[in-house]
Amino acid sequence: MAQASWSAPTRMVFLLHGEDPFRTRLRVGELVGSLLAGGGGEPGDLSQRRSPQLGGALGLTRLDARSDPVDAITMAGQSQGLFAAVDEHQVVLVEHAESLSSADFLASFPSESALVLVAVEALRSARGRTRGRAKPGATAELALPDAVQEIGGRAQRIERLLPFEVKGWIAARARLHNVALQPDAMDALAFALGPDTERIENEVQKLGAYANGAPVTAADVRALVSGAIESDIFELTKAVVRRNHREAVPLLERLLAEGNAPQQILALLLWQFRVLLFASTAPSGADAERQAKAIRSSPGAILRYVQHARGLSRSDIARAYEALYATDISIKTGRADSDEAALLLCVLDLCGIAGADLRDLLLTEAPRRG
Numbered sequence: 001m002a003q004a005s006w007s008a009p010t011r012m013v014f015l016l017h018g019e020d021p022f023r024t025r026l027r028v029g030e031l032v033g034s035l036l037a038g039g040g041g042e043p044g045d046l047s048q049r050r051s052p053q054l055g056g057a058l059g060l061t062r063l064d065a066r067s068d069p070v071d072a073i074t075m076a077g078q079s080q081g082l083f084a085a086v087d088e089h090q091v092v093l094v095e096h097a098e099s100l101s102s103a104d105f106l107a108s109f110p111s112e113s114a115l116v117l118v119a120v121e122a123l124r125s126a127r128g129r130t131r132g133r134a135k136p137g138a139t140a141e142l143a144l145p146d147a148v149q150e151i152g153g154r155a156q157r158i159e160r161l162l163p164f165e166v167k168g169w170i171a172a173r174a175r176l177h178n179v180a181l182q183p184d185a186m187d188a189l190a191f192a193l194g195p196d197t198e199r200i201e202n203e204v205q206k207l208g209a210y211a212n213g214a215p216v217t218a219a220d221v222r223a224l225v226s227g228a229i230e231s232d233i234f235e236l237t238k239a240v241v242r243r244n245h246r247e248a249v250p251l252l253e254r255l256l257a258e259g260n261a262p263q264q265i266l267a268l269l270l271w272q273f274r275v276l277l278f279a280s281t282a283p284s285g286a287d288a289e290r291q292a293k294a295i296r297s298s299p300g301a302i303l304r305y306v307q308h309a310r311g312l313s314r315s316d317i318a319r320a321y322e323a324l325y326a327t328d329i330s331i332k333t334g335r336a337d338s339d340e341a342a343l344l345l346c347v348l349d350l351c352g353i354a355g356a357d358l359r360d361l362l363l364t365e366a367p368r369r370g
Contacts, residue, residue, distance in 0.1 A: 013153030
């Protein structure tokens with residue numbers, strides 16, 4: 001991962017905040033380790049760092065802003081352990097800094113100690129906002145990033161991985177844990193987990209323990225990782241959009257052979273066409289975020305589908321909806337020979353194969369049950 005240029009702060013006060021808790025913890029470990037060793041806290045490649053073990057680190061005091069008073073932060077920076085070495089560096093780590101009600105303590109924090117504030121969410125800056133409009137007697141909104149920078153400290157926001165960064169992160173974490181991932185397993189993991197680095201860490205280690213030194217395959221991912229089937233459904237959807245029945249039918253047969261229920265496959269196909277409907281509008285980042293909330297998805301998922309939605313019109317997607325609806329009704333009413341046969345006809349219909357239109361079955365009377 002590319003690192004931004006780094007300039008040492010004039011005060012050893014740092015704020016780490018953002019939307020990626022796992023990578024934030026990695027950065028905390030890196031920063032605290034550097035400061036305890038007398039360094040300036042320069043950032044490195046987080047994808048190569050192991051999870052930090054800060055318990056018992058000499059010179060480190062840990063506080064929680066949700067329960068510890070603000071005065072305890074300043075006192076921790078002033079005090080030194082009874083048996084501490086003369087040249088021991090003092091670092092105060094304050095977690096859940098988003099709970100701080102005031103930033104006034106920053107000005108009085110001892111300059112000979114280092115302070116690391118960590119927030120589990122992205123904190124907004126007040127800079128650039130219109131001033132002077134506050135009501136009389138109103139308390140100004142705390143802008144911790146501004147307060148840290150105004151005293152010469154450093155605020156660093158840890159962003160979520162972008163879609164094109166996910167595979168590189170997975171590959172790096174797999175190398176770190178000596179886990180061999182086959183290319184199709186990498187694709188399946190990236191699709192199933194997205195930018196969730198916490199889940200990536202857990203799943204990579206779980207897959208490594210399961211494989212026990214052997215290369216991890218896509219089949220392993222599908223068997224062990226929740227949501228991995230969506231990667232295969234995505235490949236099926238892409239084949240259908242390209243109207244490539246020679247690729248789509250074997251994919252469907254494999255999904256069924258692996259024990260996936262036809263109704264589950266159908267539901268996921270419907271969901272993916274819903275995403276394609278939004279992606280076909282070529283949304284901007286803000287539009288994708290709004291659309292994602294409407295279907296309980298992520299902006300990254302919608303943007304990932306944009307290239308596959310090119311050339312699809314609303315009438316194409318409406319026709320696909322009709323085919324999926326007809327398949328659902330045929331399965332529920334028993335009009336098709338079997339659930340698997342209904343789904344196969346649906347895929348062939350979506351690929352444009354003549355004679356596979358299940359909508360015709362809806363014109364017939366449903367068979368009597370019992």
